[in-house]
Amino acid sequence: MKAPLKFGVVGCGTVSLRGLIPHLAEKDLADRVQLTALCDPIADRVEHAAHAYGVPQAFTSYEEFLEKGGVDAITIASPIGVHFEQGMKALEAGKHIHFNKTMSVTTEESDKLIDLAAKKGLKIVSSPGEMLRPHNIAVKKMLADGVIGDVTWALAGAAFGSYHEDEPERDLGTGLTPIDPSWYFRKPGGGPLFDMTVYALHGMTGILGPARAVTALSGIRIPERRFAERVIPTEADDNTLMLLDFGDGLFAMVYGTAAGAVKNSLDFSGTYYGTRGKIEGLKLNGEYFDYPGRDIAVTAPDGGTQPGFGGNEWILPNIEGAHRQIGEQHVFADIMQLVDWVRDGKQSVATAEHARHVVEIVEAAYKSAATGQRQALRTIF
Numbered sequence: 532m533k534a535p536l537k538f539g540v541v542g543c544g545t546v547s548l549r550g551l552i553p554h555l556a557e558k559d560l561a562d563r564v565q566l567t568a569l570c571d572p573i574a575d576r577v578e579h580a581a582h583a584y585g586v587p588q589a590f591t592s593y594e595e596f597l598e599k600g601g602v603d604a605i606t607i608a609s610p611i612g613v614h615f616e617q618g619m620k621a622l623e624a625g626k627h628i629h630f631n632k633t634m635s636v637t638t639e640e641s642d643k644l645i646d647l648a649a650k651k652g653l654k655i656v657s658s659p660g661e662m663l664r665p666h667n668i669a670v671k672k673m674l675a676d677g678v679i680g681d682v683t684w685a686l687a688g689a690a691f692g693s694y695h696e697d698e699p700e701r702d703l704g705t706g707l708t709p710i711d712p713s714w715y716f717r718k719p720g721g722g723p724l725f726d727m728t729v730y731a732l733h734g735m736t737g738i739l740g741p742a743r744a745v746t747a748l749s750g751i752r753i754p755e756r757r758f759a760e761r762v763i764p765t766e767a768d769d770n771t772l773m774l775l776d777f778g779d780g781l782f783a784m785v786y787g788t789a790a791g792a793v794k795n796s797l798d799f800s801g802t803y804y805g806t807r808g809k810i811e812g813l814k815l816n817g818e819y820f821d822y823p824g825r826d827i828a829v830t831a832p833d834g835g836t837q838p839g840f841g842g843n844e845w846i847l848p849n850i851e852g853a854h855r856q857i858g859e860q861h862v863f864a865d866i867m868q869l870v871d872w873v874r875d876g877k878q879s880v881a882t883a884e885h886a887r888h889v890v891e892i893v894e895a896a897y898k899s900a901a902t903g904q905r906q907a908l909r910t911i912f
């Protein structure tokens with residue numbers, strides 16, 4: 532029998548406390564994953580998390596974590612602006628990596644990560660694995676089968692209103708340092724495109740294939756945010772609208788905006804308009820369409836009506852038993868893609884090449900907005 536993969540978590544903030552650490556510490560994983568080390572520069576946070584979940588090692592230094600943590604693979608859940616540097620160091624140290632969403636903020640950095648991983652024989656999975664979702668796989672097939680005729684345009688995106696500054700996990704209680712969300716509003720790595728619109732972009736490009744060019748408008752709409760009685764100035768754009776060209780006259784509009792979310796996760800999945808109808812989220816011409824696992828999704832408290840949450844998380848790979856009651860199930864499903872890939876050689880669809888294409892779209896959108904020029908894209912997956 533293969534030994535369990537020794538796993539480490541980098542960054543013990545909101546997503547790690549809400550989902551990653553509780554999932555990875557679950558007893559039912561014991562024969563596949565052993566959570567052996569946590570890392571975060573805030574000593575009280577990392578020590579508290581290690582104690583709460585029985586993780587044997589807690590590090591405040593990333594370098595020491597890589598050197599002494601004894602892990603085979605890591606999930607990087609630190610601010611997006613440090614992902615590239617941490618990723619390169621981890622690969623140099625021989626670790627497989629799962630990135631919590633965007634693995635870098637430039638295409639060139641993504642190239643470097645992919646090249647180094649290949650050179651070292653290591654694997655990278657970068658969230659979000661939107662093409663693991665059964666309904667997205669079904670939408671791709673319906674479009675290929677011409678169910679809505681010829682697709683002419685599509686719409687997807689993410690809107691957030693108040694943002695990560697409101698997450699309840701940020702107040703950890705007496706004696707523990709609150710989790711500061713300022714980085715979500717700073718460069719590099721802040722703004723909704725790298726953190727939220729990535730869902731829409733992974734889904735849409737997974738369904739339609741790689742985009743060929745981007746044109747965008749982008750700016751700051753809400754100049755200040757507040758956290759713990761403190762003002763956070765917005766430095767990264769919080770309002771971006773982009774047009775994607777998929778070739779052959781097929782276009783899409785994708786947004787990442789500070790406007791309040793009106794349709795929950797619907798636009799993470801997107802709407803596809805064709806000459807004979809439309810697919811909007813989970814509905815084909817206004818009626819729910821079927822896909823593998825929908826019979827299970829509808830038994831969840833949300834009735835399986837949210838494309839990105841609730842019952843539709845339950846039907847992702849490895850979301851069973853206790854894992855259906857722990858948050859951030861899609862992120863755990865992505866982490867397990869790495870675990871299965873490393874242990875069983877089963878390649879994930881959540882590839883670094885797909886993630887690089889999404890990074891290129893975001894980078895090109897900002898460049899287009901700054902220059903007023905359409906940006907051609909070079910990467911495929």
Ligand SMILES: NC(=O)c1ccc[n+]([C@@H]2O[C@H](COP(=O)([O-])OP(=O)(O)OC[C@H]3O[C@@H](n4cnc5c(N)ncnc54)[C@H](O)[C@@H]3O)[C@@H](O)[C@H]2O)c1
Nearest residue numbers: 542543544545546547571572608609610611631632710726
């Ligand atoms: N919060 C969410 O809803 C959510 C959901 C899914 C994925 N994500 C992704 O997960 C990542 C983390 O997001 P979050 O909301 O948990 O952030 P957060 O601000 O809540 O926490 C970040 C943590 O990283 C730590 N940190 C800062 N610099 C570090 C470094 N150099 N090395 C190690 N740790 C460092 C901070 O001390 C903090 O504990 C981001 O990439 C985000 O896009 C977030």
